[in-house]
Amino acid sequence: MSQNLQDYELAVAKSLEQAGWTVTLEAENSAYTFAAVKDKVKTAVKVYHWQPVVGIARIEQFKDFLDHNKSGFKQGYIVAANKATIAEAFSSEAIELAKKSQKKSFLSFHFKPFYLATPEELPPPPHRSLQFDEPPNIAVDTRHPGRGKKIYIGVFTSKGGVGKTTVSAHLAGAFALSGYNVDLIDIDPQQNLKILLSQGIFLKDGRATINVFSEPEFVEAHSDAEITIVDCSPDFDSNPPRMIKKFDYCLIPTTLSPLGINKNGHVITTTVEKIRSVNPDASLMVLINNHHADRTQMVGALKEKYQAIFAKLAARDAKFQFIDPDQCVIHFDKRLFYWGHQHFINEQDRVELAFSSMKGRNEPRDNFLALVNYLEKNTGTQPATESVHH
Numbered sequence: 475m476s477q478n479l480q481d482y483e484l485a486v487a488k489s490l491e492q493a494g495w496t497v498t499l500e501a502e503n504s505a506y507t508f509a510a511v512k513d514k515v516k517t518a519v520k521v522y523h524w525q526p527v528v529g530i531a532r533i534e535q536f537k538d539f540l541d542h543n544k545s546g547f548k549q550g551y552i553v554a555a556n557k558a559t560i561a562e563a564f565s566s567e568a569i570e571l572a573k574k575s576q577k578k579s580f581l582s583f584h585f586k587p588f589y590l591a592t593p594e595e596l597p598p599p600p601h602r603s604l605q606f607d608e609p610p611n612i613a614v615d616t617r618h619p620g621r622g623k624k625i626y627i628g629v630f631t632s633k634g635g636v637g638k639t640t641v642s643a644h645l646a647g648a649f650a651l652s653g654y655n656v657d658l659i660d661i662d663p664q665q666n667l668k669i670l671l672s673q674g675i676f677l678k679d680g681r682a683t684i685n686v687f688s689e690p691e692f693v694e695a696h697s698d699a700e701i702t703i704v705d706c707s708p709d710f711d712s713n714p715p716r717m718i719k720k721f722d723y724c725l726i727p728t729t730l731s732p733l734g735i736n737k738n739g740h741v742i743t744t745t746v747e748k749i750r751s752v753n754p755d756a757s758l759m760v761l762i763n764n765h766h767a768d769r770t771q772m773v774g775a776l777k778e779k780y781q782a783i784f785a786k787l788a789a790r791d792a793k794f795q796f797i798d799p800d801q802c803v804i805h806f807d808k809r810l811f812y813w814g815h816q817h818f819i820n821e822q823d824r825v826e827l828a829f830s831s832m833k834g835r836n837e838p839r840d841n842f843l844a845l846v847n848y849l850e851k852n853t854g855t856q857p858a859t860e861s862v863h864h
């Protein structure tokens with residue numbers, strides 16, 4: 475994947491050039507920003523300009539890339555371009571992992587060392603000393619379009635406890651399993667996601683990461699993620715409008731329950747009105763969560779009743795749709811119900827998604843992968859970077 479570099483990325487490239495490196499600005503994928511060669515050592519360089527510390531998920535993703543790369547990279551640098559010290563820029567787990575990677579062992583044939591750096595604390599050998607007397611001369615390839623437009627998917631219902639946070643996190647997981655880096659923005663003042671997933675998650679199967687930002691921490695231009703998912707507060711007015719305005723799509727989780735028919739119909743109507751008061755263009759999609767996997771007539775009758783309510787909304791709003799639970803639905807699952815409990819019980823720092831499975835099958839994972847599939851098919855949700863470059 476090629477991309478126009480940001481100023482801060484160019485600045486790092488230039489200082490490496492000044493130090494005698496040969497820099498190639500064309501990266502084959504988003505795991506690194508550019509390549510640099512000195513003394514025949516081909517080095518992958520990844521540059522960050524994030525407000526929060528770079529957590530271990532991104533470091534694991536980089537390590538995985540280095541260890542498996544077929545492009546001849548012998549080592550890597552991860553440079554935080556906006557922090558003065560490594561301790562400020564990276565989490566302690568990230569620093570630990572980098573140190574481990576540098577230890578020489580008989581395994582070092584397979585495992586490539588990588589180094590953390592900031593502009594003040596510059597990368598270690600083979601780089602020796604920085605000299606700034608030569609003017610930098612980096613040819614920037616301008617033929618390539620900029621980073622593709624990010625796709626924003628909001629998750630909002632004006633009712634508490636319907637699964638907004640659960641859906642946000644696991645939808646992000648399903649996109650990451652499908653190979654997309656995902657930013658998850660927690661704009662709910664409760665900051666549940668931010669607390670649970672502060673280090674981010676690296677999904678090895680998709681070779682992609684999820685990183686979680688609070689609203690003030692998130693700077694769109696500094697992120698290379700293709701998909702941005704926004705977990706909202708049920709209290710519409712406490713969600714910053716600047717984020718709601720960005721939604722290309724908004725999922726509206728709700729439940730299909732007999733007692734909820736009239737109430738939920740009302741909740742969805744209010745939800746749509748609130749979103750529309752700020753964002754007239756987003757595609758709105760009602761998603762049934764907490765669904766019970768039985769195919770009795772009761773479910774069929776409920777579905778019809780709900781469909782009748784939603785048909786009225788769809789008649790008024792061309793970009794409103796109800797996702798038929800027979801096509802795509804999130805089932806009630808114990809793993810989702812207990813998701814995050816480790817953190818609250820043991821205060822463990824790292825929480826995994828409810829995607830692990832003993833015998834291969836995992837319903838939450840299958841449901842959310844089906845949702846990604848549904849979004850891709852029914853909305854053309856294709857990260858622009860993919861379609862532009864290939």
Ligand SMILES: Nc1ncnc2c1ncn2[C@@H]1O[C@H](COP(=O)(O)OP(=O)(O)OP(=O)(O)O)[C@@H](O)[C@H]1O
Binds near residue numbers: 639707804805813
């Ligand atoms: N599909 C599911 N299966 C089982 N439990 C679920 C499912 N979806 C959500 N839950 C549970 O429902 C509860 C509420 O979920 P969650 O916190 O995601 O809702 P929310 O809409 O974000 O709530 P709030 O409005 O407070 O932000 C949690 O205990 C969660 O584990």
Ligand SMILES: [Mg+2]
Binds near residue numbers: 638639706
């Ligand atoms: Mg929530």
